[in-house]
Amino acid sequence: MADRVRIAQSETRSAGQRRTSRMQRLAMRIDRLVPRGAGTLSALALVLASVGYGVVKGGHTEAVAAQIADIRDAAANSVGFEIASIALTGEKQLTREEILNIAGISGRASLLFLDADAARARLKANPWIADATILKLFPDRLHIAVTERRAFALWQKDGRVGVVSRDGVTVEPFVAPHVAHLPLVVGEGANVKAAEFLSVMNNYPELRDQVHAYVLVADRRWNLRLKNGIDIRLPEADPVEAIEALLELDRDKKLLTRDILAIDLRIHDRVTVRLSDEAAAARAEALKEKKAKRKAGDA
Numbered sequence: 001m002a003d004r005v006r007i008a009q010s011e012t013r014s015a016g017q018r019r020t021s022r023m024q025r026l027a028m029r030i031d032r033l034v035p036r037g038a039g040t041l042s043a044l045a046l047v048l049a050s051v052g053y054g055v056v057k058g059g060h061t062e063a064v065a066a067q068i069a070d071i072r073d074a075a076a077n078s079v080g081f082e083i084a085s086i087a088l089t090g091e092k093q094l095t096r097e098e099i100l101n102i103a104g105i106s107g108r109a110s111l112l113f114l115d116a117d118a119a120r121a122r123l124k125a126n127p128w129i130a131d132a133t134i135l136k137l138f139p140d141r142l143h144i145a146v147t148e149r150r151a152f153a154l155w156q157k158d159g160r161v162g163v164v165s166r167d168g169v170t171v172e173p174f175v176a177p178h179v180a181h182l183p184l185v186v187g188e189g190a191n192v193k194a195a196e197f198l199s200v201m202n203n204y205p206e207l208r209d210q211v212h213a214y215v216l217v218a219d220r221r222w223n224l225r226l227k228n229g230i231d232i233r234l235p236e237a238d239p240v241e242a243i244e245a246l247l248e249l250d251r252d253k254k255l256l257t258r259d260i261l262a263i264d265l266r267i268h269d270r271v272t273v274r275l276s277d278e279a280a281a282a283r284a285e286a287l288k289e290k291k292a293k294r295k296a297g298d299a
Contacts, residue, residue, distance in 0.1 A: 076110035084140035155191040168192035187216035
């Protein structure tokens, strides 16, 4: 019995010695592969590779990846790749803090491991930012330039009003007081087609300044809803000619200050006016009186 125990112990020691010998040979191989002086970053890279493989293989949460990124950045910062200065240009609507937060650049980020393409994509995903450029200036400087969209008009669709840029992108889903003065465009597609039509209206400030809303009808033509309630129906083809004809009528007949509901200019060379109920009743009464006087004169 004692002999069997001694044999087992001897075999255990031999196995342990073999394992130790293999580990020593592996360590010697690693030592030959990794240059001397590689130091912390080399060791960290080996650890991260092993841990990263385990994260992917095991399907762990994003929190693990975030922790690894923090460890990686801390190591890079410790050897001189900490972001010491950030030059930012082009910000107007967004603050510096908002832009850095959108780009994913925190106080712990390192220049070495910063993914400039991913940060730029995150910035461009923000509706206020039309374009962005990110330059990494090693070892510790970062330059960010953004091109922001400008608030161009208010867009009403399905009862909701938001702020859009000239290219039709909704930059804010609500209307802040400082943009309440912007022109109001209404209807499906009005956000995209507004820039072209409003540039036409800028040529006629005497009419533009009376407009409360520009309504796109069936994605083809515009109605002008004036501040006094008159609805002007423009044609799909050549609205400029119709606008000029309307302004000439207004100069001659003071049409836009009369008690009317709508002016229809959709048919070429024809202007149809719809009176308000009160104006229609007054007109009917005036015609009745005129007819009565004519009959009396005939008699």
